Amino acid sequence: MTQNGHLVFKSGVNHNISFQAVSGGFINVGNDDLSVIVQSVKDNRQRIEELRTVSTTATPSNLASRLTEVEQRLNSLQPTGQVLSQLTDLTRRITNIESVQQALNNRLNQMEQSLACVIRPGELISSFIQSKVEVLLSKVLLSKDNIRRLERFQLLTADECSSNPCRNGGTCIDRYNGFTCKCPNAWQGITCELDVNECGIYAGTDLGCQNGATCVNSQGGFRCRCTADYHGVLCTERHDDCTGASNEQMCGHGTCVNRQRTQPNMPKYTCICDDGWTKSGSDPSCTVDVDECNERSNACSVDPQVPCINLPGTFSCGQCPAGYVGNGFSCADINECANNNGGCSLVPRVDCINTRGSRSCGPCPSGYQGNGVTCSWVGLCGTNNGGCHPMAVCSENPGFGGRMCTCRQGYVGNGIGASGCVQQGPTTGACASNPCRNGGLCQNSGTSFSCVCNPGFGGVRCDTNVNECSSNPCQNGGTCVDGVNGYNCQCTGTFSGSNCQEQQQSCGGTLTEESGTLIYPSSPGTSYPHGVNCAWEIRGAVGKILMLTFTQFNIEQHSNCNFDYLQIHDGPTASQHRIGKYCGTTLPNGGTINTTTHEAYLWFHSDDSIARDGFTVTWRSVIPVCGGEVTGNNHGMINSPGYPGNYPNNRNCVWRISVDPGNNIVFAFAFLNLESHVNCSHDYLQIRDGSTDDSRLLGTYCNSSILPAPLTTTSPHGYVLFHTDHSVTRKGFSLTYAGVSGQAGPQCGGTLTDASGSVMSPNYPSPYNHDATCVWVISVHQGDQITLTFAAMDLEHHNDCQYDYVLADSLNIND
Known part of the structure; x- marks a missing residue:
């Protein structure tokens, strides 16, 4: 065991501790063999016993001082390598001393007998004899004193430890005319007979009871009564149940x-x-x-209704009903009309009308009969002359509106309707010059003429377009646009129909205008309802993209938008790339979102609590633009169109980047995923050292298994070209740029893709240089998070960090 840093060997009561060397081994104390020292002590003790029997007649004159010297040397004698020579010298001296002792004892006995005969009581002794006697007595006293000294010397050879005076495991150490007991830690006293109160000595130290335990002293030790939460000898171990x-x-x-x-x-x-x-x-x-199905009213889709299936530890949702797509938790309406006209007739073409969960087919056109899915030709002319003028001949013609109306001889016109045929006017007189415009019929009237105008035109010569908007046919705030023999109503965001007479669906629908406004909820000043799932598909002009502009936005706030939200997809369905999921009061993406195609899909969801004002968004079909002049900022980012969604086909985007004079540009790839080709002849990204398309080429990229190394220009100008062909799209690229001084130093910027690493300022730990801008892009596996731990920071101080600073930003490149 160890005590206070010492190694202690302690035997049990009436048991021994033995050290045995095996096969030529040794037991050493320091550099000396312990067995050799013990054997030397045994041999010297035997020689001392033998010396006691040797007689001599010589008595040293300095006996007392020599005995004292021997006593001191014996007390300081240590079992070292010199023990043998010291004991040899001691043997010789003791031999002389004991011989003298024996001789003195014999002479003293003789002298005492002689004195007894010489001096008797009552006798008169002469002064001479008296003086001799006194001298003799003084010698006798001196001899007795020397004898007592010799007796003390005999104590040197006595072993006071032979009686085992030390108790309770104490170790006895033999001393001159005595012994000393070296007691165990738990005992004290001359013979280790007194118990040590460890509770008092160890209180408040690491050797005592810990963690609020109660110390109980006992004979030869102590024990700790631990509190409920601890155990162990000193109550240092906590229970881990x-x-x-x-x-x-x-x-x-x-x-x-x-x-x-x-x-x-x-x-x-x-x-x-x-x-x-x-x-x-x-x-x-x-x-x-x-049972999530009972505890959560909206565990699965409510509109449309989807069954909830409870499972051990979880739940699942059944399949979305026919006409919907999704995971059962949320279901989006399938636009059946987007594929093969929804199954409605194509010849003749019948309008397909998408509805929530289904679709309906419009009526068959005139001359056809059927349910809209199939239409059979039955003819037009058999009923009311097919709508032709009575003076017109109706002929069946399925390929030309179902029938043709031809005015009879002597009549002119289109043959359709009550005024479709008029009697042909004269070709002489005032009508000879064809004064009537826009197909008007000229009739002579004396020396003048009159014109019978076709519908939509008026005036003396039929040269005035009739303003059909004059009657204000557009309702509910719609704007009327005049046409020829007709008009068109541009409706507000809440109404539709030829005269804006129909209120738009309040929740979901298909919007096919090139531009328009969507307001939800449609009634101003109201909140959207609880528990709804609304989907809108917006279709603009083919060949253009949609620009969505939000002017009002207020949806229940949540950090992850888990309650109420508006989700926008870049395409006609929810399976297309998700541009974003939005809630709160901040306008999505700063207020403007551009798609990469002419279609967008908006999905709105609300839970069963808390409602807000909803949103207002306008859309316009615009010509797609990418690239441009990038100036005025020494660092930034360039992304492919639609990133992080797929880029569109048939694009040529050119960015010209300029930074401050005297700087170079460092391009670093944060993400790259293009159509792969051995020669990069399909989709590719080019970077040039300069501002024109003939500047020195730094690299052409399309294969993206490993992110390319950073590129550096030799001037403050860079040229980036992104080209896509007519097929195959990928996620594209995300490229950072930064203007760096030629004096920035080493370790300035780069792309790091390892799971862990370190970034340090240029020249660290020496001071960084002036006018340096270094950009590092750290990219890890999708789904992983990045933790930055700053081990050292020593930058120029400013309250707003306007001078020297480190900026950490998340790029969300794997969103």
Whole structure:
């Protein structure tokens, strides 16, 4: 065992500790063999015993001082390599001393006998004899004193430890005329007979009871009475009741968390249940399945209704009903009309009308009979002359509106309707000059003429277009645009129809105008309803893109938009790339979103609580534009059109980048995924060292298994070209640029793709240079997060960091 840093060998009561060297081994103390030292001590002790029997007649004159010297040397004698020579010298001296002692004893006995005969009581002794006697007596006293000194010397050879005076495991150390007991830590006193109160000595130290334990002293030791939450000799180990069995045995479908015990021998822990599991009564384990279908009213889609299926620890949603697509949690209407006209007749073509969860076919055109899915030709002319003028001949013609109306001889006109045929006017007189315009019929009237105008025209010569908007036919705030023999109503965002007489669907629909406005909810000053799922498909002009502009936006706020939200997709369905998911009061993407095609899909969802004002968005079909002049900023980012969605086909985008004079441009790839080709002859990205298309080529890229290394121009100008062909699209690219001084130094910028690494300022730990702009792009696997830990920071101070600074920003390149 160890005590205060010392190694202590302690035997049990009435037991020994033995050291045995095997096969030529040694037991050393320092550099000396312990067995050699012990054997030397045994040999010297035997020689001392033998010397006691040797006689001599010579008595040293300095006996007392020599005895004192021997006593001191014996007290300081240590079992070292010089023991043998010291004991040899001691043997010689003791031989002389004991011989003298024996001789003195014999002479003293003789002198005492002689004195007894010479001096008797009552006798008169002469002065001479008296003086001799006194001299003799003084010698006798001196001899006795020398004898007493010799007796003390005999104590050198006595072993006071032979009687085992030390108690309680104490170690006896033989001394001159005595002994010393070296007591164990738990005992004290001359013979280790007194118990040490460790509770008082160790209180408040690391050697005593810990963590609020009670110290109980005992004979030869102490024990600690631990509090409920601790155990161990000194109560230093805390109970971890979660280790009593496996996590599954203790908590079922949960995670065991140890808690502080409040009562001895009473384990205490709690279980944190996994999603989909809960507890029953006082049982801490998570063994009860949560029925999400009963506890959550909107676990699965409500509109349309989708069945909820409870499962152990979770739930699943059934399939979306026919006419919808989705995962059951949310279902989006399928636009059946987008494919093959929804199954409605193509010859003749019948309008397909998309409805939520289904579609309907419009009526068959005139001359046809059927349900819209199939239309059979039955003819037009048999009924009311097919709508032709009575003076017109009706002939069946399925390929030309179903029939043809031809005015009879002597009549002119289109043959359709009540005024379709008029009698042909004269070709002489005033009508000879054909004064009537726009197909008007000229009739002579004396020396003048009159014109019978076709519908839509008026005036003396039929040269005036009749303003059909004069009657204000457009309703509900629609704008009337005059045409020839007709008009067109441009409706507001809440109405549709030929005269804007029909209110738009309040939740979802298909919007096919090149521009328009969508307001939801349609009634101003109201909040949108709870528990709705609305989908709008917007179709603009083919060959153009849609520019969506939000002018008002207020949807229930949530950090992840999990409650109410508007989701926008770049295409006609929810399966297309999701541009974003938005909620709160901030206008999406700053207020403007551009698609990459002529279609967009908007999906609005609300839960069963909290409603806001909704949103207003206008759309316009615009010619797609990409590229441009990039100036005025020494760093930034360039993305392919539609990034992080797929880029469109048939694009040529050119960016010309300029930074401050005296700087170069460093291009670093944050993302690259283009159509792969060995020669990059389909879709590709080119970067040039200059501002024109004939500047030195730095690189052409299309294969993207590994991000290319950063590129640096030799001037403050760069040229970037992105080309796509007519087929195959990918996610595109994201490219950062930064203007850097030629004096920026090493370690300035780059793209880092390892799972871990380090970034340091140029010249670190030496000072960085002036006028440096360094951009690092750190890219990890999709789904991973990046943690930045700053180990050192020593930049020029400013309250708003306007001078020297480090900026960390998230690019969301894998969104």
